[in-house]
Amino acid sequence: MRTVRLNVSEDGTQSQLVYTDDAPVLSARAGHVLVDVKACGLSPLNHKALVAMNDSNSDLPVGFEISGIVKEIGPEVTSVQVGDAVTGILPLSSECSGCADECEISEFAVVNKPESVNHITAAGAILPGVWAYTALRYQGHITAGDTVLICDGATANGIIAIQLAQRWGAKVMATAANQVEADFLEKLEPSIAAVINMSKTKSLIETCLAETGGLGVDCVIDQGVEMVSSGERYSELVLSSLSHSGEGEVTKRRPITKHDIISILGFGGRWVTSTGQLQLDPPDSQFLFMKGAAVSFLFDNIWVLSGAQQGKYLHIIQDLMEKLQKEELRPTIHHTLMLPDVTSELERLSPHLIGKVVMRT
Structure with missing residues (x-):
């Protein structure tokens, strides 16, 4: 399996993005689903947050904003079925990368993707959408x-x-x-x-x-x-x-x-x-x-750090997908790239690009 990982030195001062095509094949644990990744939104890596959430691990995940097809479901999974198109955000502490052929994610961290919304659009809009929704509704209390x-x-x-x-x-x-x-x-x-x-x-x-x-x-x-x-x-x-x-x-x-x-x-x-x-x-x-x-x-990964507000988090993602379906939200995709090109892209990715960069498989 192909994937991209971030290797960090023991003292946390040095890091290197690594692409490999022989990563172990994944399987779905209880309460989780295995997703065949079709697209993953790219954001500048937050090294401090990644190291803090994976303090005992020097091999860190890369890419969290995924959209794809459910390939396998683990025991006790009831909310999605094999073959469903889903989108979601992996936690920073995830054992697998979103920039990969496959990833494992909790069934409660994904929602069904509308058929009319393509995978690139879904992956490119989900994290900016959660960021904006949180800022405006839950913290800015906009009326x-x-x-x-x-x-x-x-x-x-x-x-x-x-x-x-x-x-x-x-x-x-x-x-x-x-x-x-x-x-x-x-x-x-x-x-x-x-x-x-x-x-x-x-x-x-x-x-x-x-x-x-x-x-x-x-x-x-x-x-x-x-x-x-x-x-x-x-x-x-x-x-x-x-x-x-x-x-x-x-x-x-x-x-x-x-x-x-x-x-x-x-x-x-x-x-x-x-x-x-x-x-x-x-x-x-x-x-x-x-x-x-x-x-x-405002920390855009706050919703996936704790399950205490899982209902609100899923409501946000579902509402975003509905707005994308109705074309009430129209994300701008700056450009797309293939999985092997992710390492070089992330090394120079600017937070100030007009629109979103999305990996496609």
Whole structure:
């Protein structure tokens, strides 16, 4: 069997992606199903989380967002049958990779895939969809009429978040790092209330306050912020981070700072952040306190770390599949590739691509 694994050194400081075509053949344990993988969405590897969830193992899984056909069911499985088309997310502690010919997954971690939704679309939408659904519904508590700012709106996560927020009646603004991303966002239907090109705007704060009549936004969803306090100047930031725009153009990305976000939040605003190492200084906390604002941390794998909220998790995935079937959600697939090409792709995969990269078998 073909598969891709991540080999990590004993001290966790070095890692190497490895492709093999002679991995042991899998079988389904009790409560699990064996899936013939047809597609797997690719995301930049979170090495820290992978090592933390597999601390006694140096051979780690690669690829978690799968769609395929049930090949075998284990004892006690009742929710799916052999031959069913399913999609789901493998846990970080999975013994098998999603980037493989086959993978074993709990029957309670998959849902049936609608026939009209192809495997590439399902695999490309499931993790961005769970990310966006969690941010908007469970942490941002978005309701009709709210104003939402989605940072890096042209990414796979951002695109789905924009569509969900619009579907739920919110006024959506989104940031773009450059003109290529801005052009992409301006062509989305239905149109976004405001596309903020960070390479051209002088001040994110002024732009957002102008768009909201000085009231500020109800919710901000970021995909990483700079650890810059309110007393530091933007000109003092070192713009050393380079990323590919998705059109062959290499551009510097102007960072969004925590001061930007805190300043544009309105009364009772909600800040949903993907920055795990967020540091708030006393002035930052005081500013948030005076606004009655809330900060939530968004980790897209949280639902598969515990079975305590399994019902909500399955509801999210089922609702996403229904929305894909009805074309209420339209993920953007940046490109697809074959299984042997996964190692080289992941080594250079940027989190800022326009859309999603998907492996197909």
